[in-house]
Amino acid sequence: MLLLVLLAALAGFWAWQRYQAFAGIPVHGIEAPAALLVERGDSLPVVLAKLRALGVRGGHEAEWRLLAREMGAAGRLQVGEYAIDPGMTPRDILAALRDGRVVRHAFAIIPGRTFRELRAALARESLLEQEIEDLDDGAVMAALGQPGQHPEGRFLPETYHYTRGDSDLDLLRRAHAAMQEALDAAWATRSDDSVLGSPDELLTLASIVEKESGIASERPRVAGVFERRLRIGMKLQTDPTVIYGLGSAYDGNIRRRDLDTDTPYNTYTRGGLPPTPIAMPSAGALEATANPIDDGALYFVALGDGSGRHAFSRTLAEHNAAVVRYLRRYRAAREADAGTAAGTGPESP
Structure with a gap:
C-alpha cells in the first residue's frame, strides 16, 4: 500500500511538472507571426483546432482545458483576430483570448486627399468589411446620418485603428465625428474679425489652405492672404480649386484654358469661396484658417528652391518679381535635370 501511494505521488508530481512545463514553455x-481568427460561437476545442491548423504543437487538449479553467478563460474567449507570435506560451495565448487583446490595424487618412481618393483607399483595405462599395456619395452620407451633406472635407485626416470585422462605414463614422469636433474647436477660437460667416466656410477655406501649403508654419500666412482677398472682394485665384472643378478631366497639368473655363469651383472666374471644400483639411489647417496672420500680403508664389515654401508679397509688382525669380529657378532646375539625364551634368563622370 505504501508503495502504491508513493507511486501515485510520483505520478502526480510528474504530471504536475509536465503541466507546468506545458503552460510556461513557448x-x-x-516560426513566424500568424493570425488566429476567433469567430462568434467558437468553443475552446474549435479554437484549439484553429491553433493546430496554424502549426501550434505541444500539449494535450486536456492540458489546454485545465489551463483555461485555471486562468478563467474557459467560456470567456473573445471574438476577434489575435497575433500568435513565436515565443508565446499557452498561458500567453489563453490570456490574450480571455482579455480580448485583438490585433489593431492602422488606416491613415492623408491631409489634402479628396473623398474620391479616400473611398479608393478604403476599398483597398482588405481587412475592412466593405459596406459602401455599391453606395453613391449621397447614400454614404445618409448611412452616416448626414443626408444631404456634401462629403468633401468632412473626414479628419489622422491615423485610425480598427479591428478585423470593422467596416469602412465604421471608420468613416469615426472620422466624420472627429472632423466635426476639430471644426467646432477651430470655430470657437477664430479671430474676432474673421470674415468667415460659418463653420462650413471655415472648412472650405481650410481645405484650400491645406492644398496650397504643406508647411505648417506658412499656413496662417496663406490663410491671411485668402482672408484679405475675401474681405476686399478680390478673387481667390487659387489653382487647387480649378483642378478640383476639372475632376477626372485633370491630367496633371493646368493650362490657361483651364483657368478660363468656368466651373462652380473656378476661383479665377468666380468670386468668393467655392461651394464646398475641395479636400480634407488637417486640424492644423483648420486652426491656421481660424487664426490667420495679418501681414498685409495679397499674393504668394512658390520659391522654387525645393523647400515647398512660398514668397509672400503685398503688391502686384512685388509678386510679379517673385514670379520671375520662381520661373528662373524652375528653368534652371529643368536644365540641370536635362543635363544630368544626358550625362553632361556636374555629377556625371
Whole structure:
C-alpha cells in the first residue's frame, strides 16, 4: 500500500511538472507571426483546432482545458483576430483570448486627399468589411446620418485603428465625428474679425489652405492672404480649386484654358469661396484658417528652391518679381535635370 501511494505521488508530481512545463514553455511550430481568427460561437476545442491548423504543437487538449479553467478563460474567449507570435506560451495565448487583446490595424487618412481618393483607399483595405462599395456619395452620407451633406472635407485626416470585422462605414463614422469636433474647436477660437460667416466656410477655406501649403508654419500666412482677398472682394485665384472643378478631366497639368473655363469651383472666374471644400483639411489647417496672420500680403508664389515654401508679397509688382525669380529657378532646375539625364551634368563622370 505504501508503495502504491508513493507511486501515485510520483505520478502526480510528474504530471504536475509536465503541466507546468506545458503552460510556461513557448509552443512549437510557430516560426513566424500568424493570425488566429476567433469567430462568434467558437468553443475552446474549435479554437484549439484553429491553433493546430496554424502549426501550434505541444500539449494535450486536456492540458489546454485545465489551463483555461485555471486562468478563467474557459467560456470567456473573445471574438476577434489575435497575433500568435513565436515565443508565446499557452498561458500567453489563453490570456490574450480571455482579455480580448485583438490585433489593431492602422488606416491613415492623408491631409489634402479628396473623398474620391479616400473611398479608393478604403476599398483597398482588405481587412475592412466593405459596406459602401455599391453606395453613391449621397447614400454614404445618409448611412452616416448626414443626408444631404456634401462629403468633401468632412473626414479628419489622422491615423485610425480598427479591428478585423470593422467596416469602412465604421471608420468613416469615426472620422466624420472627429472632423466635426476639430471644426467646432477651430470655430470657437477664430479671430474676432474673421470674415468667415460659418463653420462650413471655415472648412472650405481650410481645405484650400491645406492644398496650397504643406508647411505648417506658412499656413496662417496663406490663410491671411485668402482672408484679405475675401474681405476686399478680390478673387481667390487659387489653382487647387480649378483642378478640383476639372475632376477626372485633370491630367496633371493646368493650362490657361483651364483657368478660363468656368466651373462652380473656378476661383479665377468666380468670386468668393467655392461651394464646398475641395479636400480634407488637417486640424492644423483648420486652426491656421481660424487664426490667420495679418501681414498685409495679397499674393504668394512658390520659391522654387525645393523647400515647398512660398514668397509672400503685398503688391502686384512685388509678386510679379517673385514670379520671375520662381520661373528662373524652375528653368534652371529643368536644365540641370536635362543635363544630368544626358550625362553632361556636374555629377556625371
